[in-house]
Amino acid sequence: MTNDEILKTKKCPNSPNTVGANGATFGIGDSSFFRHSCFVIRHFFLVVAVAGPMICGPGSAQSGPAVGAGAGGRRTNSLGQVFVPVPGTSVLFCVWDTRVQDYMAFASKTHREWPKADFAQEPTHPAVNVSWDDAQAFCAWLTEKEHKKGSLKKSETYRLPTDAEWSLAVGLTNEPPGMPADKNQKVRGIYPWGRGWPPPKGSGNFADQTLSAKKKDAYSVIEGYDDGYADTSPVGAFAPNRYGLFDMGGNVWQWCDDWYDANQHDRVLRGGSCVCVPRMLLLSWRNHFSPAQIYNYIGFRCVLAGAP
Numbered sequence: 550m551t552n553d554e555i556l557k558t559k560k561c562p563n564s565p566n567t568v569g570a571n572g573a574t575f576g577i578g579d580s581s582f583f584r585h586s587c588f589v590i591r592h593f594f595l596v597v598a599v600a601g602p603m604i605c606g607p608g609s610a611q612s613g614p615a616v617g618a619g620a621g622g623r624r625t626n627s628l629g630q631v632f633v634p635v636p637g638t639s640v641l642f643c644v645w646d647t648r649v650q651d652y653m654a655f656a657s658k659t660h661r662e663w664p665k666a667d668f669a670q671e672p673t674h675p676a677v678n679v680s681w682d683d684a685q686a687f688c689a690w691l692t693e694k695e696h697k698k699g700s701l702k703k704s705e706t707y708r709l710p711t712d713a714e715w716s717l718a719v720g721l722t723n724e725p726p727g728m729p730a731d732k733n734q735k736v737r738g739i740y741p742w743g744r745g746w747p748p749p750k751g752s753g754n755f756a757d758q759t760l761s762a763k764k765k766d767a768y769s770v771i772e773g774y775d776d777g778y779a780d781t782s783p784v785g786a787f788a789p790n791r792y793g794l795f796d797m798g799g800n801v802w803q804w805c806d807d808w809y810d811a812n813q814h815d816r817v818l819r820g821g822s823c824v825c826v827p828r829m830l831l832l833s834w835r836n837h838f839s840p841a842q843i844y845n846y847i848g849f850r851c852v853l854a855g856a857p
């Protein structure tokens with residue numbers, strides 16, 4: 550556990566946009582570290598050793614025919630993870646965030662340290678408290694495992710999605726050029742459920758009234774919305790997006806492969822979580838953390854690259 554240079558920590562007003570990493574400013578509300586507090590942080594590395602679909606509601610502008618079982622290119626791997634093609638990319642996306650049962654197989658086999666979440670999780674919940682480095686190690690382990698088994702071609706590898714691939718997987722095709730930081734929040738008004746506010750009932754696992762009831766100090770929740778989960782929910786508990794991907798908004802933040810900006814200090818996270826402030830559910834919203842950071846509401850999703 551390394552916690553390097555937390556330069557200044559101070560209480561702040563109930564503002565949703567005041568946490569700085571490496572001196573930068575970005576939105577908060579998604580962290581048990583940060584709840585009700587503002588931190589200016591530089592070099593915030595691995596901290597907490599103690600310590601899932603663009604969801605399209607019925608009638609959503611984002612919804613469409615899902616890619617279901619038997620559709621072209623659908624693959625199931627040795628962990629039972631299901632992968633489907635996403636138009637515009639050359640990869641197959643796992644339909645779920647990496648589950649507890651998936652990551653447990655890796656952590657057990659490799660004896661990797663894995664701090665538990667501070668809430669109860671079932672095997673089909675998304676794995677959390679995994680850093681970008683952990684996610685990379687998982688992908689490398691799974692690739693090697695299946696190469697040895699012969700179930701994965703030598704040209705095929707598992708990896709994290711790029712920021713650009715993630716955008717295409719939620720239908721964002723009109724973002725500006727540049728690094729993820731340049732694209733952050735640039736496309737306005739499009740959420741996992743489509744356009745409009747608040748989300749329709751059953752749109753996904755967001756910061757809701759159940760969270761508010763369980764955690765009286767919850768930073769911010771969506772008024773009038775209740776999905777029944779205060780913390781993480783099983784992957785696939787809500788409707789998938791048009792490409793058959795679950796939890797591409799809410800549940801847990803998802804690591805992407807890219808650096809956030811030219812400073813190359815932080816990696817990118819997408820999708821928001823079940824505790825993030827509501828406006829962070831904007832599909833163009835980027836979060837960013839050190840690649841060694843872990844957190845109760847950060848997970849990841851794999852893609853399969855090199856598949857024909």
Ligand SMILES: [Ca+2]
Pocket residue numbers: 754755756757759760776777778779780823
């Ligand atoms: Ca919830």
